[in-house]
Amino acid sequence: xxxAWAIVVAAGEGKRMREGxxxxxPRKPFIEIAGKPILLWTLxxxxxxxxxxxxxxxxxKDDLPSAMALGLRRQLSNWGRGFTTLTxxxxxxxxxxxxxxxxxxxxxxxxxxxxxxxxxxxxxxxxVICVARETGAAVATLPVAETVKxxxxxxxxxxxxETIDRSNLEVxxxxxxxxxxxxxxxxxxxxxxxxxxxDEAQLFDRKGLPVAPVxxxxxxIKITTPEDLELAEAIFQHRLAPPPRPTAxxxxxxxxxxxxxxxGRKLVVCGVEIPSELGAAGHxxxxxxxxxxxxxxxxxxxxxxxxxxxxxxDPEYKDARSMKLLAGVCARVxxxxxxxxxxxxxxxxxxxxxxxxxxxxxxxxxxxxxIPAWRANVxxxxxxxxxxxxxxxxxxxxxxxxVAIRDAGRETRRDS
Ligand code: MG
Numbered sequence: 001x002x003x004a005w006a007i008v009v010a011a012g013e014g015k016r017m018r019e020g021x022x023x024x025x026p027r028k029p030f031i032e033i034a035g036k037p038i039l040l041w042t043l044x045x046x047x048x049x050x051x052x053x054x055x056x057x058x059x060x061k062d063d064l065p066s067a068m069a070l071g072l073r074r075q076l077s078n079w080g081r082g083f084t085t086l087t088x089x090x091x092x093x094x095x096x097x098x099x100x101x102x103x104x105x106x107x108x109x110x111x112x113x114x115x116x117x118x119x120x121x122x123x124x125x126x127x128v129i130c131v132a133r134e135t136g137a138a139v140a141t142l143p144v145a146e147t148v149k150x151x152x153x154x155x156x157x158x159x160x161x162e163t164i165d166r167s168n169l170e171v172x173x174x175x176x177x178x179x180x181x182x183x184x185x186x187x188x189x190x191x192x193x194x195x196x197x198x199d200e201a202q203l204f205d206r207k208g209l210p211v212a213p214v215x216x217x218x219x220x221i222k223i224t225t226p227e228d229l230e231l232a233e234a235i236f237q238h239r240l241a242p243p244p245r246p247t248a249x250x251x252x253x254x255x256x257x258x259x260x261x262x263x264g265r266k267l268v269v270c271g272v273e274i275p276s277e278l279g280a281a282g283h284x285x286x287x288x289x290x291x292x293x294x295x296x297x298x299x300x301x302x303x304x305x306x307x308x309x310x311x312x313x314d315p316e317y318k319d320a321r322s323m324k325l326l327a328g329v330c331a332r333v334x335x336x337x338x339x340x341x342x343x344x345x346x347x348x349x350x351x352x353x354x355x356x357x358x359x360x361x362x363x364x365x366x367x368x369x370x371i372p373a374w375r376a377n378v379x380x381x382x383x384x385x386x387x388x389x390x391x392x393x394x395x396x397x398x399x400x401x402x403v404a405i406r407d408a409g410r411e412t413r414r415d416s
Contacts, residue, residue, distance in 0.1 A: 010115030011088025034236035041118035054082025140216035253300025290322035354380035
């Protein structure tokens, strides 16, 4: 039979955690991070490995009621895993031996895992199980990243006296996996011989039996100190945080313009020349619709206004085609890091009727601004005889545009 069971060891004293402010708090495996006891996170991590058929949990004798209260048996059975809880012994080796007694005979591999390592991945459990089946014993280990010093106490103080060659040093984690029969035999032998050990792999290497290192995981931390708790909380919060919604960072701009209507001028409205007795007075072609759109664009991009960009004292813009100016402003806004999302234009004119020209205006507008027709809208209204527009003395226009930040890096610099 090839079945693996896990022993989760939660029977430690947890002294390092119970110093200081946490002295009176719950014992380590029952401390909650991200809304759940560490123990539950760890059991979930173990149960996620498809190669593990069941779990024996060993807790301290005072912790049995807390463990029972978690309803673990039902949870584990929901995940399709066998489950037994028992109390551990005085030392880790006593605990593991007792737990091993509860592992079903059909299990050929036993994986030992610390209850306070909630971040081990299913892949890591599978890897140690697979390697242990081949070699007899496998341990998750990591190379030592830091420089290692040997420290010595002398009469004049404590000093780092030597730098240890770390090229052959690895730090052991759990999970550790073993052939069950071999682990049973070695545990009994150790008890007879009265030897002590801090992890199960020592039983094997002490006897010269091979223990294969399997590459561990940096985030597979053992939550030992209050600082580890903080780190674990941060990792969980990071992992549990919902992915950012793809909301665009958008800006809105508005523009308004009004021009007097006078004889002897062409009437150009949103790029379209409309037959009329009166035309819009102005330095340029007097296209109020384009001017409103330009101001709205500049407003959304926080780039000033049309008067600053195209002064009406500048001969270059005498009788200028405003639709061309609008196209130029679109390019500037684009280059400044914005993408035009929508443009809504309302034109106020008493006569002639603009309705027959709205389609043509929209077409020219979308060409000049380089946006699809469904992002551009032109509306024409009269003022029902009210005010200068209503009396036929003026043409007015208002525009609203929405732009999105096209270049996040650029925008970050703008904001800083
Ligand atoms: Mg104007």
